[in-house]
Amino acid sequence: MNPEEEDHIIPLITSYLQNEVNSEERRYVEHWIHLSESNKLDFEKYTAVWEAASKTNVFDSVDIDQQWDKFLDTTKIRQQEKKRSKNVFFKIAASVVILLGLATYFFFNMNEEVLLVAKNGKENKFVLPDATNVWLNKGSQLIYSKGFNNKERKVTLKGEAFFDVTKDLDKPFLISCNETITKVLGTSFNLKGDPVTRETELILLSGRVEFSSENGKKILEAGDKISASPDGALSKTRSYNPNFSSWRTRKLIFEKTLMDQVIKDVEIRYRKKIRIEDNQFRRCKLTASYDNESFEDVLQTFKILFGIHVEYIDSETVVIKGGSCKS
Template sequence: MKRTIDDNILAKYFDHTATAAELEETNNWLEEDPENEVLLKQYHQIWTASNAEVKNFEPNVKAAWQQIEPKLQVHKKQPNYLRIAAVAVGVLLISTYLILTNNRPTEYLSFKSEADTQIKTLADGSTITLNSFSLLEYPEEFESDERRIKLIGEAFFDITKNPDKPFIIEANGTEIKVLGTSFNVTARDENVKVSVNSGRVEFKKTEKKKVILEKGDEAIYESKKDTITATAIFDRNVFAYKTKVFEFKNTKIEEVVSTLNKGYKSNIKLEGSNWENYALTTKFENENLFEALGIIAETLDLKVENKDKSYILVKNTVSE
């Protein structure tokens, strides 16, 4: 039968506190079986990593320890230093892993739009509609205690609600923080505008310079003034490129054309001059561009001509 050795003797052997008799017993044990030398190295790695000398403690036996313990037939009535060391190493490794995981830099993926709008669904189910010529940077998975992304350009956000993991957008040095809502962010230059369609949003530059916005509110951060100003939404069509809902109330035709061009990514033009007396009151809900132009033409007595990939609005009668 293979002779065993007390793990407490091995602990003293590693700690250079073994007596002469214990050193002799350890050396004899090593000489008896080459496998014992392998076991000694394994224990020494555990002992070195933990550097622990905890006494009078009986931890749960780890799976790795269970594979080695039968070979040594360790006595269980005495304080078990190496078993304690094995558990300490496990705790140390887990703690180190968590620290490294939480502090490692987040890797971001890129998603961009060019002439047309693009829609991106994130890992949490949130959907983002990028307006033309915009860039979104986002992680493949939201592994930390927040959902953080970056935006250059303009986008409409429909955020999945998660009170335990706020959604944060970085845009030109500002932050927009939400729990679950829909809103628009415009960050095409050094200024940033946030317009809220539903829910509540925190918009800030610093902790002392922030505002809370609710449905129907918007705020603008002006870089040169370093100020954030909140107001009611001025342009009711700010969400139109996403929703395809356009609303006009006695709106001058020049502004109507500009809004539709942005929303449909089209090229509508007015022929000639003297359009100041033409204004439109109507609402488009999911009409395509051709249908919208037909309504405008009928309402204002105009013709629509298609030339070189452009739509031209032409007066039927000469203005006085």
């Protein structure tokens, strides 16, 4: 926002927040807000500052005449502007220069922690202040403090997320999840913390990370998988499952995969519970790929390929009966 635009819009926003605008001024402010994402963010900042100032009674400590005169002198407003009445609107306008100088204080004191929550039916992709991309799985949360990206990049994960971390050699990216800490400089990986069992699992897609618990730490390379039990015991293996982040990609890929593993991946992808009655079906193999297919469509292919029967117990649980590998 250039200085001329700022001088013009700030008093209007202040009056708008006080509900002291006419219909034409209201339309102007609302049109300005929707002109750009930057304007929208500026309006949210001014609103936050104004509300914070109101709650902390900052206006009660302002000398109206003194601050208004300073405001006029600083912005070199035309002499005739000084004749306007000094009601509550101008009281706020006179203080706005001081308040904007304190914007960071008020804004961040209202937001000591930033909480990102995955919503149903949404992509749930978030961009952090350092340009790191984060995808949160359904029901997951990510928390970071107001000082993120100043001296360190530290977040707390509750649930499951896929991270594509922006590289910064001077500021390692730290993730606290259950009883573990993951330290990275710039990489992509899937991290899952089970809130019930307190088990934590990380699968590294690219780059290099340090994964630690109270029992030690291990360095992971691309393709590694590590699990941490509630007592901190670490188990590191190689990951050969391409579907570890299917909840994010909405894709499933199987190459001569045993149906026992296929069903596990399908359960994770669609958040369903699937029971198999016939153990013979577990030993069948599947080569197929699914790209954003519905759960019902996936089951339909199983019916065609293996001749299974499906019984729905409820919206979250199904039972698979029968099934022949030669179908």
